[in-house]
Amino acid sequence: xxxxxxxxxxxxxxxSNVPVGIGDDAAVLEGGLxxxxxxxxxxxxxxxxxxxxxxxxxxxxxxxxxxxxxMNAAPIGALSALVLDxxxxxxxxxxxxxxxxxxxxxVGAPIVGGNLARGRETSITxxxxxxxxxxxxxxxxxxxxxxxxxxxxxxxxTGLAALRDGALADPRCIDAxxxxxxxxxxxxxxxxxxxxxxxxLALDASHIAEASGVQLxxxxxxxxxxxxxxxxxxxxxxxxxxxxxxxxxxxxxxxVRIGAVEEGHGVALRxxxxxxxxxxxxxxxxxx
Amino acid sequence: xxxxxxxxxxxxxxxSNVPVGIGDDAAVLEGGLxxxxxxxxxxxxxxxxxxxxxxxxxxxxxxxxxxxxxMNAAPIGALSALVLDxxxxxxxxxxxxxxxxxxxxxVGAPIVGGNLARGRETSITxxxxxxxxxxxxxxxxxxxxxxxxxxxxxxxxTGLAALRDGALADPRCIDAxxxxxxxxxxxxxxxxxxxxxxxxLALDASHIAEASGVQLxxxxxxxxxxxxxxxxxxxxxxxxxxxxxxxxxxxxxxxVRIGAVEEGHGVALRxxxxxxxxxxxxxxxxxx
Numbered sequence: 001x002x003x004x005x006x007x008x009x010x011x012x013x014x015x016s017n018v019p020v021g022i023g024d025d026a027a028v029l030e031g032g033l034x035x036x037x038x039x040x041x042x043x044x045x046x047x048x049x050x051x052x053x054x055x056x057x058x059x060x061x062x063x064x065x066x067x068x069x070x071m072n073a074a075p076i077g078a079l080s081a082l083v084l085d086x087x088x089x090x091x092x093x094x095x096x097x098x099x100x101x102x103x104x105x106x107v108g109a110p111i112v113g114g115n116l117a118r119g120r121e122t123s124i125t126x127x128x129x130x131x132x133x134x135x136x137x138x139x140x141x142x143x144x145x146x147x148x149x150x151x152x153x154x155x156x157x158t159g160l161a162a163l164r165d166g167a168l169a170d171p172r173c174i175d176a177x178x179x180x181x182x183x184x185x186x187x188x189x190x191x192x193x194x195x196x197x198x199x200x201l202a203l204d205a206s207h208i209a210e211a212s213g214v215q216l217x218x219x220x221x222x223x224x225x226x227x228x229x230x231x232x233x234x235x236x237x238x239x240x241x242x243x244x245x246x247x248x249x250x251x252x253x254x255x256v257r258i259g260a261v262e263e264g265h266g267v268a269l270r271x272x273x274x275x276x277x278x279x280x281x282x283x284x285x286x287x288x
Numbered sequence: 289x290x291x292x293x294x295x296x297x298x299x300x301x302x303x304s305n306v307p308v309g310i311g312d313d314a315a316v317l318e319g320g321l322x323x324x325x326x327x328x329x330x331x332x333x334x335x336x337x338x339x340x341x342x343x344x345x346x347x348x349x350x351x352x353x354x355x356x357x358x359m360n361a362a363p364i365g366a367l368s369a370l371v372l373d374x375x376x377x378x379x380x381x382x383x384x385x386x387x388x389x390x391x392x393x394x395v396g397a398p399i400v401g402g403n404l405a406r407g408r409e410t411s412i413t414x415x416x417x418x419x420x421x422x423x424x425x426x427x428x429x430x431x432x433x434x435x436x437x438x439x440x441x442x443x444x445x446t447g448l449a450a451l452r453d454g455a456l457a458d459p460r461c462i463d464a465x466x467x468x469x470x471x472x473x474x475x476x477x478x479x480x481x482x483x484x485x486x487x488x489l490a491l492d493a494s495h496i497a498e499a500s501g502v503q504l505x506x507x508x509x510x511x512x513x514x515x516x517x518x519x520x521x522x523x524x525x526x527x528x529x530x531x532x533x534x535x536x537x538x539x540x541x542x543x544v545r546i547g548a549v550e551e552g553h554g555v556a557l558r559x560x561x562x563x564x565x566x567x568x569x570x571x572x573x574x575x576x
Binding site: 001003004007009011014026027028030035036037038039040041043044045048076079080081088090093094097100101104110111112114115116117118119120121125127129145154235260266 | 289291294295297298301302314315317318321323324325326328329330333338352365366367368369371378381382385388389392397398400402404405406407408409411413415417440481492
């Protein structure tokens with residue numbers, strides 16, 4: 001089974017109508033409580049070759065906080081569950097926790113508890129609770145809505161590629177990858193649908209398209225204008241920026257318009273040469 | 289640093305007054321929301337030699353649910369974050385999730401979301417949210433209160449020892465270890481303090497003693513009367529039963545009185561020969 005099929009299986013077994021997904025998993029409970037969990041595993045989700053322990057703590061927290069931001073929720077608090085391998089010494093743990101605590105303060109989601117366990121592989125599981133008077137879902141995009149983007153896409157992937165290649169890179173790109181900032185606090189009250197961009201703009205936008213039964217047509221010129229130094233490839237398929245993409249019939253303050261909701265399915269790119277479908281490539285942990 | 293010292297470090301860094309602990313970590317938030325997370329790591333918290341994947345799912349869920357029970361909270365829901373190593377095939381995942389789902393139904397805590405990730409080591413992190421009008425804490429035990437126990441202690445350790453030794457065992461002991469049942473729904477409204485017995489009665493009771501600044505004196509005869517076939521050693525130091533121990537000046541329905549709160553510190557045993565201190569032995573993942 002692919003990861004997608006595995007998630008479908010779990011949804012069936014748990015007999016729940018709430019989305020169970022990767023990265024941007026958030027459940028809406030009574031009273032507008034929004035609840036999300038995200039796990040970052042050493043070697044799968046982060047590579048310590050280019051990250052300090054403090055970076056690892058920061059970005060794992062921001063990855064989880066980004067899910068709340070995408071649901072239009074204000075944070076209440078967080079729990080941190082750490083599985084630590086024996087090489088994580090006391091100094092490493094302290095740096096890791098400082099990174100988490102700094103991120104928690106930055107987004108206003110105090111860490112109120114957690115769990116410590118021993119293992120052979122280090123992982124950081126962060127769960128956040130928030131509240132939303134108008135939770136933003138993936139399924140509400142309407143024909144004629146605009147597609148809107150907050151934050152930058154492609155920078156983190158560009159930064160990571162430069163680190164891997166030993167190339168010179170724009171410090172903003174390195175920083176985007178090492179120290180992403182979840183866009184908590186940006187209002188999505190007027191959004192018809194929203195998601196955070198953790199796995200790449202094309203793939204994450206395709207989740208809105210599928211859940212809403214529409215096509216999201218992105219505008220090449222609008223994308224290129226945002227960040228001329230970043231390749232279109234990185235913008236469409238680079239992950240881990242934790243930008244927000246939303247649909248709305250109105251202007252969304254803090255967002256830039258990058259396309260429109262049209263009839264059809266999937267995600268496409270409007271270029272000078274016409275409209276081209278974009279394959280929703282992304283990272284599937286379980287693909288064979 | 290010991291695990292205890294590491295937890296103290298995290299509490300300081302996270303600048304939180306909410307207890308951060310092992311196993312029975314629960315935070316109390318606005319409106320009586322009670323929130324807990326527990327991780328079970330393959331090889332550390334469970335041994336697949338004697339457990340089916342369904343057992344692993346069940347008991348990991350119950351371990352987390354037990355923390356809610358100890359806080360006197362009624363469950364609202366749960367999130368499940370799975371890190372799966374490559375040997376966990378689709379059939380194993382399905383069995384694991386069925387075990388979780390069965391446990392969730394049993395305690396009335398629907399699994400409303402989660403996260404799937406790949407790793408080299410399998411772990412199951414369960415977070416539960418509940419609500420308590422009167423949350424039970426560790427710190428409220430008063431001099432003169434009785435010490436009360438619900439459920440059985442020592443059975444799980446006895447069952448596990450029999451499995452390891454290839455010995456004949458009471459099926460109730462095997463079942464206690466493989467399929468523990470969190471005591472969700474038992475009222476602790478009249479308890480002055482409570483904790484669940486995950487690491488052993490003596491160790492968990494010592495957390496109440498320390499937080500409340502008192503001594504818990506357990507009565508040997510009362511303990512032996514509960515379960516004559518179980519050794520006192522297993523009753524005092526065996527973990528993973530998920531019984532509840534509480535203190536109260538009143539009778540607690542569903543509980544048996546096993547001792548009294550007295551002046552002093554730590555945990556002691558009242559025997560025919562006098563009162564003997566019990567060392568709070570337990571499992572410290574990080575002890576050197």
